[in-house]
Amino acid sequence: MKSKNKWLLAGVATACVFSFSMGAQAAGSLEKIQANLNHGIKFILNGESWNPKDSNGAAVKPISYAGTTYVPLRSVAEATGAEIKWDNDTQSISISTGDQEATRQPFNTSNVSHVKTYTESGITNNVDELLFGETQYTSAFVVQGVNSANQGVTFKIKEGTKKIGISIGFKDPKGTNATYSIGTKTSTFATGSVNNGTVVTNTLDIPKGTTELILEFKGQPGANGKGYLLWDESWLEK
Template sequence: MKRKSVVLLLLITAVFCLATGAYAASNLTAIQAYLNGEVKFLKDGENWRPTDDNGNEVLPITYEGTTYLPLRVVANVLNIPVSYNDAEKMISLGEGKNVSLYSKQMKTEYSAAKFFDVIDKKQLIFGGKQYNEAFAFSASPGENYSLKIDFGQKYSTLHLIVVAKATMKMKVYNGAKQQLSDEISLVEGEVKEVNVDLKGSQYAEIHPYYGYNSNLSDYPLLYVLKDSFVK
């Protein structure tokens, strides 16, 4: 986390705005506050308006001379991952523990000629190492096929571990089709580990491809090992 972001976050008193369920009455204090539409914001010298994850404007709250914004709004603009554990009533800021693709919070969608959720360990020995599970899906001559992963919340880094069944290339995009990685070259049968800067995204789309001039006649598979993780 950048020092500037830490300092700014500490200077801003914020209210964490999430659907958290009911607190016991003893933990709640009634106050009289006001939505303040007069306050204007600058970010890096440019006009900025606070918005939620759906792009809806969020008005600050004024209470006893202090102006408050939801913590998620502040964290998003500073590119700081934020999450809430309702069971523990715990807010987490910044990079937490690594969360692998084995986690139940991970959801996948694919657009490919072939897709497999591989659990047969005999198929998952690469580079002399045994892996447990993987997503396998086919590459295409262009960037037409993809595996989309929904991490369940925003993260800063994706550590990908992949194995290609033929020489090919790969790119990673976010959920808005914005490119997150350079073109990554993959060698047949070689375990490739790469860090992708997610830039605070909740989604990653992996596009494997081998070029229209390739001699490949089939759609070779790319294995995304579930030991891959986000943080």
């Protein structure tokens, strides 16, 4: 992340705080203060509303103390691409804001999740339906009832994701094919077609702040296909 990325909060000077286990050796350096959680501050990240969260996904409110507003450093760093490390031996925090080597992670339950919508979609581990040719897949997002009316599966990716690679499959007992698109509610990142019983791949750059994506399929009239986003060969980079 380059230094030109800045946070602006109207009317306050802003500092950051970091949540970690300090250990007994830091007890002598602690000073007791009286501060207040500030529920009135709103955050804007790259033009979009953003709320800081802790490592468990719970909302974290900023703290106001002596004219300065403190926000959680790790939450801000992960949202803007910086790397944070805590050294318990030296009681020091390291912050790296330069270009970091991309870390690629396969899709799994810790970095992607299904979003329930009106469509008949979810996660499947049915190995019988996840056999494409001679390749056996083990997990996938799936949407059922794909026909000429668009059907999609909505899913969330980990905050701070910069790029994803996805494997898309389609099956229809009637042998028809389908087209697909992937993006957000307001933007389309990629489109393509997928034949019955086959898998295609896409690599997508993810705009900053994007955490929810929609993979949508459109089949033939009268079809009853299933569209898949296959986890085994899908990945994300931060």
